[in-house]
Amino acid sequence: MPKQPPLPDAEALCAALAAAMRGHVDPAATALVGIHTGGVWVAERLHAALGLKIPSGSMDVSFYRDDFNQRGLHANTRASHIPFDVEGAHVIIVDDVLYTGRTIRAAMNELFDFGRPARLDLAVLTDRGGRELPIAPTFCPHSMSLPASQMLALERAADGGLSFRVMEK
Amino acid sequence: MGAGNPQLNKHGELNHLLTIEGLPRDVLIRILDTAAPFSEVAEREVKKIPLLRGKSVFNLFFENSTRTRTTFEIAAKRLSADVINLNINTSSANKGETLLDTADNLAAMHADMFVVRHASSGAPYLIAQHMGATGRDHIHVVNAGDGRHAHPTQGLLDMYTIRHYKKDFSQLTVAIVGDVLHSRVARSQIHALTTLGVPEVRVIAPRTLLPTGIERLGVRVFNDMREGLRGVDVVMMLRLQNERMQGALLPSTQEYFKSWGLTPEKLALAKPDAIVMHPGPMNRGVEIDSAVADGGQAVILPQVTFGIAVRMAVMAMLAGNS
Numbered sequence: 001m002p003k004q005p006p007l008p009d010a011e012a013l014c015a016a017l018a019a020a021m022r023g024h025v026d027p028a029a030t031a032l033v034g035i036h037t038g039g040v041w042v043a044e045r046l047h048a049a050l051g052l053k054i055p056s057g058s059m060d061v062s063f064y065r066d067d068f069n070q071r072g073l074h075a076n077t078r079a080s081h082i083p084f085d086v087e088g089a090h091v092i093i094v095d096d097v098l099y100t101g102r103t104i105r106a107a108m109n110e111l112f113d114f115g116r117p118a119r120l121d122l123a124v125l126t127d128r129g130g131r132e133l134p135i136a137p138t139f140c141p142h143s144m145s146l147p148a149s150q151m152l153a154l155e156r157a158a159d160g161g162l163s164f165r166v167m168e169k
Numbered sequence: 170m171g172a173g174n175p176q177l178n179k180h181g182e183l184n185h186l187l188t189i190e191g192l193p194r195d196v197l198i199r200i201l202d203t204a205a206p207f208s209e210v211a212e213r214e215v216k217k218i219p220l221l222r223g224k225s226v227f228n229l230f231f232e233n234s235t236r237t238r239t240t241f242e243i244a245a246k247r248l249s250a251d252v253i254n255l256n257i258n259t260s261s262a263n264k265g266e267t268l269l270d271t272a273d274n275l276a277a278m279h280a281d282m283f284v285v286r287h288a289s290s291g292a293p294y295l296i297a298q299h300m301g302a303t304g305r306d307h308i309h310v311v312n313a314g315d316g317r318h319a320h321p322t323q324g325l326l327d328m329y330t331i332r333h334y335k336k337d338f339s340q341l342t343v344a345i346v347g348d349v350l351h352s353r354v355a356r357s358q359i360h361a362l363t364t365l366g367v368p369e370v371r372v373i374a375p376r377t378l379l380p381t382g383i384e385r386l387g388v389r390v391f392n393d394m395r396e397g398l399r400g401v402d403v404v405m406m407l408r409l410q411n412e413r414m415q416g417a418l419l420p421s422t423q424e425y426f427k428s429w430g431l432t433p434e435k436l437a438l439a440k441p442d443a444i445v446m447h448p449g450p451m452n453r454g455v456e457i458d459s460a461v462a463d464g465g466q467a468v469i470l471p472q473v474t475f476g477i478a479v480r481m482a483v484m485a486m487l488a489g490n491s
Binding site: 060062063064068069071072073075076077078079080081086087109110112113114115 | 182199202203205206208209210213214215217218219220485486488489490491
């Protein structure tokens with residue numbers, strides 16, 4: 001068994017991420033869009049911590065993934081929901097883990113089909129390296145390195161507590 | 170094609186959609202679940218998603234259709250596919266050979282999907298089988314209505330509509346009313362309803378418009394409309410298919426309306442929250458009264474809208490299962 005690096009504390013990272021974003025958001029004008037499923041949970045936390053007024057959106061980027069021709073349509077695809085006008089807005093895409101950057105590319109493509117934001121940022125809890133596209137987060141309180149054979153996922157307990165789990169692919 | 174169900178590939182995934190008959194329940198549920206997020210695409214500024222970008226979908230309509238062809242075309246275009254519509258006259262002789270020759274020619278143009286409507290039962294199956302036998306399993310076939318046999322996407326969009334309004338199939342009583350004999354829609358509906366676990370499926374029709382042995386599909390037959398409509402949750406009307414009638418099956422359309430037309434007075438026998446469905450095009454004053462068609466219980470136009478999402482889901486699932 002390869003030695004596991006200690007997993008970050010997801011709750012502490014949510015707080016650190018909110019702190020990093022605080023001076024850069026306008027509670028009356030900034031909108032969040034969480035990527036299913038972990039990003040939606042993180043966006044909920046950030047929305048409360050930053051006192052944002054615009055309701056957050058959620059996106060399931062399955063319709064925009066670049067591996068559709070290899071893997072087909074993901075099971076359990078959910079509807080995306082953007083409850084605000086993207087045109088001219090300051091939007092922050094929120095996800096739990098930044099890895100290859102392909103999900104973020106898909107999310108940006110999808111978001112632009114709802115309108116042209118004035119400014120787009122990316123907030124993630126952790127960056128696990130392994131980027132395959134030229135994408136960098138605007139806000140990211142933590143980074144780590146994991147082998148490609150492992151998957152890092154955010155989980156939510158019944159009481160709403162967030163934690164990370166590593167799975168072998 | 171897979172050894173068991175010709176519609177499934179070796180992984181048990183949907184490779185063609187030819188008929189609902191014999192499709193496992195989980196495949197039907199998967200299609201309905203998958204259709205839900207596609208309905209959201211219509212709400213966007215840009216009503217298009219890139220799943221089928223660079224793919225060519227050929228609408229092969231050997232029989233006329235406006236609604237079905239249009240909704241398949243919209244569905245394929247919203248998936249970013251290139252759509253080519255062919256309305257092919259069926260009067261040419263030697264249909265079997267012509268059909269496969271047509272398919273071969275379009276396959277040579279790098280078709281990725283055929284949407285086939287044909288007056289002969291089994292035509293889409295024949296194309297799918299031919300593609301499989303010639304090593305072109307990556308070309309998917311969707312049956313858009315074949316003869317009296319099947320109209321699977323209509324059956325699926327009807328199930329989507331029922332689930333949208335009634336949430337759960339397991340407590341429902343559903344009545345299918347009208348010209349069952351000539352209706353591929355009715356066959357697809359019956360297979361879908363029984364597979365999805367609807368406990369009571371009723372078929373209401375005059376004896377002359379019922380195929381023999383219909384009971385074997387697991388339905389209760391009523392030859393009296395008032396009796397059949399009592400207490401139902403869903404009324405699925407069928408179009409009286411004048412163009413398919415040969416011989417004197419009916420006295421007149423006026424007589425038909427009197428006995429088998431859905432009027433507000435007959436609908437009142439169903440549950441107060443019953444929904445009324447119709448696959449279109451409607452013959453007002455023949456199988457359905459305008460007061461019902463335009464009334465608060467009718468969900469006929471939502472059926473059309475849901476049909477686009479269901480067809481998008483089917484095409485995306487097939488294209489992704491190469």
